[in-house]
Amino acid sequence: MDGPSGTGKSSVSRKLATRLNASYLDTGAMYRVATLQVLRAGVDLDDAEAIAAAVADLPLTIGTDPSGEVVLLNGEDVSSEIRGGDVTKAVSAVSAVGPVREQLVALQRELAASAERIVVEGRDIGTVVLTNADAKIYLTASAEARAQRRNEQNIAEGRGDDYEAVLADVERRDNLDSTRKVSPLRPAEDSVTVDTSELGIDQVIDRLYEIVFEQARVSP
Ligand SMILES: Nc1ncnc2c1ncn2[C@@H]1O[C@H](COP(=O)(O)OP(=O)(O)O)[C@@H](O)[C@H]1O
Ligand SMILES: Nc1ccn([C@H]2C[C@H](O)[C@@H](COP(=O)(O)OP(=O)(O)O)O2)c(=O)n1
Numbered sequence: 001m002d003g004p005s006g007t008g009k010s011s012v013s014r015k016l017a018t019r020l021n022a023s024y025l026d027t028g029a030m031y032r033v034a035t036l037q038v039l040r041a042g043v044d045l046d047d048a049e050a051i052a053a054a055v056a057d058l059p060l061t062i063g064t065d066p067s068g069e070v071v072l073l074n075g076e077d078v079s080s081e082i083r084g085g086d087v088t089k090a091v092s093a094v095s096a097v098g099p100v101r102e103q104l105v106a107l108q109r110e111l112a113a114s115a116e117r118i119v120v121e122g123r124d125i126g127t128v129v130l131t132n133a134d135a136k137i138y139l140t141a142s143a144e145a146r147a148q149r150r151n152e153q154n155i156a157e158g159r160g161d162d163y164e165a166v167l168a169d170v171e172r173r174d175n176l177d178s179t180r181k182v183s184p185l186r187p188a189e190d191s192v193t194v195d196t197s198e199l200g201i202d203q204v205i206d207r208l209y210e211i212v213f214e215q216a217r218v219s220p
Contacts, residue, residue: 006146126188
């Protein structure tokens with residue numbers, strides 16, 4: 001499952017995984033942990049070599065159980081800190097660095113290979129990480145709908161109310177993520193695109209479940 005920020009990837013893939021009795025992997029969380037490590041190391045975000053050095057052998061633990069998130073950096077629970085504004089601002093720069101992607105993609109493939117059935121979400125899963133996936137979905141939605149959702153999420157989680165700033169950040173990251181040289185965000189040729197702008201979460205999950213059933217012949 002790929003798509004830009006705020007299309008509902010995390011919320012729906014987690015629930016879809018539960019419904020499919022599958023594991024679940026949030027690869028965006030992995031890039032966010034790498035970014036936290038870079039910020040803590042005080043590295044200049046324009047220095048790709050220094051970013052790669054700071055992230056080499058990243059002591060990351062990520063869970064694949066859809067019923068609860070486990071994200072550890074060096075044993076420390078960073079699941080909340082990686083959603084903060086500092087990491088969100090810097091994550092596109094860190095995730096554009098080739099060696100960072102190579103390291104994380106290798107781990108993503110290992111985790112996927114060790115699961116019997118898994119829903120993996122990110123930006124390049126269908127195009128790069130798991131090109132042989134049984135089903136590929138590209139979620140999309142208007143920038144305004146996505147910014148509104150993210151802003152409401154920020155309010156609910158105590159990170160403040162600033163729709164204009166969230167919209168600007170969504171558009172800035174869309175642009176950076178889809179124009180970067182390494183693994184840019186784009187739909188895989190064999191993916192099915194679902195626009196979630198006008199759909200509720202449960203409607204999206206129902207639609208995705210149908211697609212997985214059609215594409216992968218997964219039994220209920
Ligand atoms: N179809 C939808 N309708 C309304 N709100 C949604 C929908 N899908 C997701 N959301 C909400 O939007 C926010 C961002 O969703 P999330 O799953 O984190 O997106 P992504 O992983 O693509 O960035 C969450 O608060 C989520 O509850
Ligand atoms: N497979 C992936 C997943 C995420 N990324 C990058 C691009 C995104 O801006 C950041 C954060 O991803 P995340 O899915 O957590 O972002 P949102 O929750 O959608 O805001 O990581 C990536 O380059 N490749």
